[in-house]
Structure formats: structure tokens, C-alpha cells
Amino acid sequence: MARYRPVDPQQSFPQLEEEILRQWRERDVFHESVRRREGADPYVFYEGPPTANGRPGSHHVLGRAFKDVFPRFHTMRGRLVHRKAGWDCHGLAVELEVEEQLGFKSKEDIERFGVAEFNAKCRESVLRYIDEWGRLTERIGFWIDTDEAYFTLESSYIESVWWSLKQVWERGLLYQGHKVVPYCPRCGTALSSHEVAQGYKDVVDPSVYVRFPVKGEEGVSLLGWTTTPWTLLSNAALAVHPDVDYVRARVDGETLIVAAALAEKVLGDGVEIGESVKGSELEGTRYEPPFPYISDYGERGHTVLPADFVTTDDGTGVVHTAVAFGEDDFQLGERYGLTLQNPVRPDGAFDERMGAFAGRWVKEADGDIVEALRESGRLLHAEEYEHSYPHCWRCETPLLYYAKSAWYVRTTAVKDELLAANETVRWYPEHIKHGRFGNWLENNVDWALSRERYWGTPLPVWRSEDGQEVVCVGSMGELRELGAEVPDDLHRPFVDEVTFERNGKTMRRVPDLIDVWWDSGCMPFAQWHAPFENQDRFEERFPANFICEALDQTRGWFYSLLAISTMLFGRASYETVLCLGLILDPEGQKMSKSRGNVVVPWDVIETHGADAFRWYYFTSKQPWDGYRFSLDTVGESVRQFMKPLWNIYYLLVLYANDNDVEPAGLADVELTDLDRWALSRLQATAAVAIDRLEDYDTTGAGRAIAAYVEELSNWYVRRSRRRFWYGDAAAFATLRECLVTVAKLVGPLTPFIADAIYGNLDGAEPSVHLCDYPEPDAALRDDGLELQMQVARDAVKLGHQARAHAALKVRQPLREAVVVAAGRERDAIERFEEVVLEELNVKGVRYVSEADELGRFELKPNYRTLGPRFGRHMPQVAAAVGGLDPERAAATLRDGGQVHVSIDGKDHALGADDVGLVLQPLEGYQVERSGTHAVAVNLEVDEKLHREALAREVVHAVQGARKDAGLDVGDRIHLRLGGDVALLEAVRAHEGYVVGETLADTLELGAAENGTPVQIEGRELRIHIERA
């Protein structure tokens, strides 16, 4: 009767996983695993909400695999790990997706379509993808509560976000300001810095040198330089560095004022250099602007101003300033009271003040502007200039640096707090902390919070038309108290209609939305609608023990979480961050739809399964380094780890069922040394796995477990095969214990195969994921045994090598192996002599403690111990050791004595640790050595040994024939053999052996006329098999 459910050796893992998924659903294993830890010490995980804008890709599987493994591990370790899913629903990305669907090109299109309808589409679009995300999430075994997920679009979430903004407002950190921002005229919105970063492209722009004639000095011009000719239309001033030397350079009868350091570079070698002055002396110089359209820039308009940002790296050292179109320019304008004039409309076209250029898209006007300068004689020189310039990451429109009114959070005011909070965070990899992230915090600028878009959390600021009254609203209740009617849906356009009276004035909301990163950064409390509800839950689950996202979140979620919690609660909202790297294709190229090198996760799952996918991510390398990834690389996970593990499991079940072996505890059986070894190694492996996973190192944990599975397969099982055939209780108990424990160890990593194995071999719990993580049992640990086994395995390996080099197959029995070993090594090999004999197929082992028979010792200085001791005298020491008599020294050292060397007339004693003995084999012997021990095999094959080898060959041939005949491993047969007499003679001499190995009930010799012929050493054997 089968004790265990039979195992398919060809099991399809994807199919197996579907089965396990069904069990998890039926038994509600995930929720049960959380329920069982009710009241335990919580381990808090925060889900960084993905934007469900598009189908999930392989990089999302990476993130979700790592977000899964540590919560699973800590649950098994006894912690209570709630996992609440979340979805980031707002933002420009979603709007763009919808715009694309609807064929929209601009904000006017959206306004015409209707904001309510447009936002309804956005909501629909986000929710549409969430299903597929949910499907993938479940399929890869990412356990997270999707039923209770938070959505950033919910009114409750938005209300919590409003609350956060009100806190910031009350601290005086929320303000409206004018700043020059990277602005996309097509999308009609400013971009955040990380959006800008995505869009840098190399472009060729005009590079123009322009004369700015000095007023009242005929023939003298300041020479300015720019790569954005369109900004010349609103030139407001020129900037020079006060400490830089400027010269009057004469060229072709005119005088040009440029930085001394750049004069020759710009004007050529032949230029005549005149008077030199400091930039500060040029301050106040009035000049003629290049275009007449706007003249009112205030008192200091169209004069030279001093500025520290001017460099002499390129250009002329005289910097054209257009207040509205550059950060430096804008600040300069503020300092010197230049009037802010912006002649460019929000759609990127010049306004009606710009004469012939009115209505033209600024970048396209560049060429004509250069022409106009040429015609007016202002152009000295024009060329092309290649540089990298930011473009809108989605619509590819070149961005404009553009002065806009916007709302900011004064994060610069809390920079020190941010840095201090960062100090409390543990980063993986460590260098991010003070590198990328720390640097980013050091260079903190105020958070540009507002967005002039439609689909997002509305900025809860209401204002009177005259700007005198401003209210930041922190909740719906507060809004009601102010006398407003509050709609159910807080999005635009509904929220825009909310008004109330204050001091006799009508208060209307400012039209802006907020940055989506603020939304997601609020999740620690907003996911619970705290502080309006569930304040206790929020407090219980704050801060997070662990968060994990891709490296690109450094300036995204990692920052928004830290910044918001620092401003609101004065501390970091997470303790440990794991950063994940990029997924690249096998050529190291970034995966992207446009390159067509994207690996669809479903393909991987259907081909190899989710376990393999996860295992690959966990173990192939440190996750932050990025992955060179393809379908095939995942296949290796299956071949190298899952398949061998499955094979062991298959073997156990096969023979346990065959022999009707009952599952037994270790206490009920008599363990052999080999069993104890396997169990000892198991404890060691558990210890490593725990240590590595506590340190967020799946690679270290996974590799240790894989190494153990390899040992189990290629040593324990291989050495124990016969015990399994014959139903040895201790072997079954041991292997079962090992496999069940491995299933637990590997559960967090490859949850499906782990549960399949556990369920069949143990099944005390409904799932392995309800078990405790294995604790190493010191009573089962035996370091000495492990060491001895290692020595014995080394000896076997050396013997195999010796045979291979002598080209003597293992099937040929040999009389003896000669082993050079003494003391502990000899004890070890003697303890496992049976194993050594069988592995090497030799009749006996002969030990020699002296090397004489097999070779000579050579002495080698141990640099590791001697180096620190002798320092720069090391070469002399090495020479002195080389000068010792090897035989005598070796004998002395092996007896535990000391040898003496003389360095600079001083005597030094060296012990066994200081001098290594290396055996040099004598010629003519087949000896393999490793350090001080060596193994030789006696190559002499006599008649008897040869006959035995032939018998083994015959068995080998018969086994082949059994297999060809399609027999089961346990089928009994009637065997008839015919052919060469020498072969038959060998069989006769070893009849018992042949009959036993081939499971033959009867054996007839010389009677297989119609048997299948095979060749053995050039002799023919005819084999006839019949099922008994």
C-alpha cells in the first residue's frame, strides 16, 4: 500500500504550482499564516504601491518576489506580518495613457471632452490593469492582502493626504512661489526632477554669439552667448562674474567685451587684446537689447549685473539673462529687481507682444531668430552645438525652463532632520545610504508639489479672489464646518465647485493637483485613513521594518516616505530598505518595448514556473547589481536546483512505497554515521539560512541550501541507495527528515515545490507555510563527523582521479588503494572505510604514514603565518625553508616538532603551522595528492579481478537490456545468456552477484540463441530476458 502519494519524476513544475495554488485558496493558507501569529511581535512591511498603468513586467516580478520572501520568512520565524496591498492610481502617466486612447494632443482636448468624463476614464484605466496585476501577484506566490488593498484615489485616502498637507501648512512649510521649472508645453505641466531625468537626449541646438552694443560707446559691444536663441527675445540683462577679468578685444574695427580667458577661443588667435577690467567694474553698463519687443524690465533692466554663477568654461563669460527661462536668471532677477516678463504662453508659443514671432512655437522659431539677428547686424557668429537636453519623458517634447507659479514644500527647512532620519535606516546595498541617497538629501531643494493637471489629489487650498484670504483644509469635516458642501468624489472637477464664504469673500480652490509621490509617501497613515480612523493600527504598524523597491525609487518613494514622515512625525518611516537593480537582457541592454527585448513574465511562468523564476532572482546574484536575464537563465534554476531536489524526493517516495515503509521519527531508528552526517549538515545549513535571511541575503541563504541539496543528492543518497532498495528504516527516516526540513528552509524562497514536498512527506500542517522555520538542533550537530566525512570524500575523490588518469574504469575492481594519511586523517578514512572501498571499487585500503612509497615531501613556507611575523625578511625565510632537508624536516614536523632557520644570524623556530608539507608523487605511480594526504591505486589486474570486472560488465549490459525492454525497476526476470565463453565463465564465477543485481529468478547460461547481442571488450554476449 502506498504510504505517500506517488511522485511523477517528470513533474511539470508550472502544473504543480497551479495545484498548490488551489490548495492555498481552499485552505486559506495565507490568511491562516497571519492569523496564527495574532498577538506575536509584529514585523511591519509596507507595500510601495505600483502604478497599475500597463501590464506588469519581469522587473515587477523581481520586486514582488523580494517583497514576498522576507515576510514569509519572518512569519515562519514567529512574527506577525500583515501585508496590505496598495495601488498608486493618480498621475500624469495615467492621464497620458487615456489621452493616447482618446487621441488627445493637448489640455484643450481634455477640457473640451470634459474633466469629469476624462477622470472617469482615468479611474477606469487604472482599475482595468489591477486585475492583471492581481493575477500575476497570486501566480508568483506573492502573498499580500489584495482584498484589503488601499487605493490612492479613494476619498478616505485623499482625506488623509489632505491632513498631511495641513500639518505641513501649519508648520509654515507649504508655500506658493515663483520658480523656474522644467515645463512641458505639450502636457501643460511642470515635471518633477525624476521625470526630467528620464528624458535627457542628445540634440543639436544653435549656438550663437551676439553683440550687445554698449550705450554711448560707438563700436563697442558686450559679446554674449546662448544656445537658446528664442530666449533672446526677452533678454533682460547680462551677467558677468565680478572677479573674472574681461578684455576689450578689437576685431575688424569693432570692440568686443569678453572674458579674457575666452577671447582667443571665441575670436581667434589674431585678436588684438586691449584694456582689461574686472567684471565688477562692468556692473551697471547699459546696452541695447537685441530685440525691441519688451523694454520694461525695471531700473536695472538691460544693464550688466554681477553674478557668481558665471563661468569661463564655455561661451564668452558674458551671460545673456532672460528672467523667466532659467533658474539662475530668475534668482538674479529677484535679487536685482528685474521685472518678470514672460512672453511665452503656457502652450510654448510666443504671445502677441512678440511681433512677427507671436504665436510661434519657441523652439521652431530659433532659426528665424538667428536670421533676424544676422539682418540686424547683432549676430557675430552662429554654429551648431551638440549637448544633452531634457525632453518630456512621455511625449518627447523638448522641455522649457519656465518661470511659473507653483506650490512648494519647504523641505530645505528640515534638511538636517532628513539627514538624521536617514542615519537610522539600514540600506542594502550599504553605499546608497551615504552615496546616492545621502547626496540627494544633501542637495535637497524644496519639493515642487503642485501639478496643473486633472487626475490626482487636489491641493486643498482655498483662496479669495484678491488673494487676501487663504485656507488650507485638512479634512472633509473642516470643509463642512467652513460652510462648504462636500462632494463624495474629491477629484476634479467636483472639488473645484466647492466654495465657501470667509470674511465676506468667496473662497475658491486653487486649481492645482499635487505630485503623486506625495500620495504614495503618505501611505503609512493614509492606507488606514489615519488619523480619522484606525489611528491605533497606524501606530502599531509604524515604522516599517522593511521596504523594498527598485533603485529608481531613491528619489521617488524612498524619498517621499522619508520626507513626509520626517516632517509629520520627526522620524523615518522605515528601518530597512532593500534596493533592487535593473533587469537587462542577455546583452546587458535595458529591456524596453521599443527594443523589443522584453521578457514577458507569463512566458517564464508557463515555461519554468514561478519557483524557478523566484529562485533565479534570489540566488543568481546580489539583487541590486541588476540581472542579465532571459528565459534560458531561469531554466538553469530548474536544472540545477529544483530538478535534483525533486529527484531525491521522487526516490524517497518510490522506495518508501515499494517497501511499505512507515514514516518514522529519528528516535525510533538506529542511525548510521552517514545518517548522522546528513543530519549534522542539515543543522549547519539551517543555521546559515537563518543568518543570511535575517541579513536580507537570499543569495547566501539560497546557495547554502542548494549546496546542501547537492550533498544530499550526490553523497548521502548515492551512498545509501541499497538501503533504500531494501527498506532500511533509518535511511528513510533520515532522508525524510532532511527533505521535510529542506522544504521548510526553502519555503520562503520557492513556496510551491516546498509545499508539495512537505505536504506529501509530512503534512502535519495544512501547509509548510504554517510551520515554524527550522531551528538548528545542536544535539544533531557533529562538527567532528562533518570534518571526517570531508576527509573521506577527499580520499574518494583522489582515488577517482587516480583511476581516471590511469584510464581504469570503476567497474574494474582493484586489489587495493594506498592511502598516505596519519593521525586524524587516517582515523577519518578508517571510520568510513566501507564507503571508500565501495566508491573506489577496491578490495582493501592500505595505509602508509610515511610518504616514501608514494613520493617525497616538499616544504613550503606558510606565508599567512610567517608573513606578519617576518615582514620584509620573508624572502630570506622562504629561502631558508627551501634549504632544509625535506625528509628530516617533514619527519620532525609530522611528529609535532619544530625546525629551525637562521635569519641574519638569529635562530627562529618554525612549527607545523608555519611549514606546509606538499607531497610530490614519485614517477611511475598513479598517485593523486592533496596537501599532505594522497591516494594511489594499485593498477595490477589479475585473472580473478578481470573475471569480476567482466561479471560487472555483464550486469551492466543486462540492466541496459531490462531498461530497453521497458521493465520496472522491481520486476523479476528469467534471464538467459549466451555467447563468448569467457563472459559466461565470469558470470558462472559470480552467479549470485549477477542474479542478485539483475533481479533474475532463473539464470540459464549458453542458451540464448535468439538473444540480443552486445559487445563486451570485443566479445559477444547474447541476452534474453523474460518477465517472470
Next chain:
RNA sequence: GGGCGAUUAGCUCAGCUGGUUAGAGCGCGUCUCUGAUAAGGACGAGGUCCCUGGUUCGAGUCCAGGAUCGCCCA
């Protein structure tokens, strides 16, 4: 232009606080084992540890400069 990281076998990756024969897996070649069997084992070929300098008795490992690639920032 600045910051951070990477560079080790044909490929994917290990190499702890510097120690003298630089490893594994895959792939390749040869052999082998066989009652886990489209698995397993052994052997072999394959390496200027990106380059150049430096520190040191000794550098894949530490330092400086450079190259290439990636990410981030401008």
C-alpha cells in the same frame, strides 16, 4: 560636467579582514556510473582578475589616475 556602482574563463557569477596553484555552474571535448537515468561522477581545454602607476616581503583584494559600461544628477 558631477556623484554612485560595476569590470574575474566563451556565458552567468563566487572570491571574508591583502598571503603565493584565482574557483563554481553552464557550454565545449574525452571518459565514466547506472535499480533517481533526457539525471549523476571524473578528467581536460579555456584567465594579461579592464589598463597604468603606487603602497607592501607579498595585490584579484588597498590607494591614485585612466578606459569602458550602467544608474543617478546637471
